[in-house]
Amino acid sequence: MGLVFRKRKKIGPLILNFTENGYSSWSLKIGRWSWNSRAKAHRFDLPGPFSWKQDKSRS
Structure with a gap:
């Protein structure tokens, strides 16, 4: 298992995610x-270490 580079840039509720190859994705958190x-x-996000996730709908 190797080392992985990750960086996040937060601009208000918008979060830009970068890896060693450059731009990866963006997130919105409110x-x-x-x-x-x-x-x-x-x-x-739920209380404690829990969270609820709804995947994209599958057609």
Whole structure:
């Protein structure tokens, strides 16, 4: 297992994600709710170490 480079740039509720190859994806986080452009999934932070995730709909 090798070392992995990751960097996040936060601009208000918008989060830009970068890897060693450059731009990776963007996320939007408002309060406990978030959405990621790569996974196209909604996530809601629950109390403690838990979170709820709804994957993109499958047709």
